[in-house]
Amino acid sequence: MTVTDEYLANNATYASTFTGPLPLPPAKHIAVVACMDARLNVYGALGIQEGESHVIRNAGGVITPGEIRSLAISQRLLGTTEIVLIHHTDCGMLTFTDDAFKASIQEETGIKPEWAAESFTDLETDVRQSIARIIASPYIPHKDNIRGFIFDVATGKLNEVKVA
């Protein structure tokens, strides 16, 4: 049995008490952008209920053109106006460099990724960088409520990153 099969069994339990459907636009008009890390349960950590918030996640919780795409769709087509960014302690993105990671892929496959790996060396600096990229984007209309946090994987607490 694969993990996928195990999750499908869990889904049958979930569906047995499911009450839907809810409306398509997020009821709380908010989008969360977080790292894909396995220890960061965004629903639990923020107390998000079904139907409330868009949740966008990738390696690092960084803002790349792909996240600008998702945020543009979120704000322009589905009415969100507030953004929360979440990085976390002990992040895998702190453990390598773009150059080394891409060189290792090139060595193994013969092809160097055409994308940036977006590794970083300081959590707070990268949260600020992510906010700066949203502010700089011409495609995101609502920028008055953007806040960034670092989730502590030891305590479960969100600590806010002060933006100058």
Next chain:
Amino acid sequence: MTVTDEYLANNATYASTFTGPLPLPPAKHIAVVACMDARLNVYGALGIQEGESHVIRNAGGVITPGEIRSLAISQRLLGTTEIVLIHHTDCGMLTFTDDAFKASIQEETGIKPEWAAESFTDLETDVRQSIARIIASPYIPHKDNIRGFIFDVATGKLNEVKVA
């Protein structure tokens, strides 16, 4: 009070019973790629516990270079080998075309997005397209366990997409 403040209050409750830290690599060696939709609570719907699975999400749950980046980091640096893709019924991506969305942004801001919006017209076809993009990527080493599903926002059930 913003929604962010409300979620921070929820976080204090979450942290009060939090037991960590867990190891960095996902314990179940799996990565889930899902739509950002507010009604799709990936943790609830699949019964995922903290520490088990990477969760990657964007508008549509589509595979773009950004998701290849996250999956490459997930598999190559953090040991995952299994991938689950989740689209869902009543998806916002079915409600517009790339051309119209980008033209509206160009009209409002004067700048046309340099990225594809990745709208689609058929859920099952797009799940298969996403799987095909992973299969075609030279950067993803583990492709033997990739399965795609459509989450039904009315029933909470995951329905598997058959791949030819």
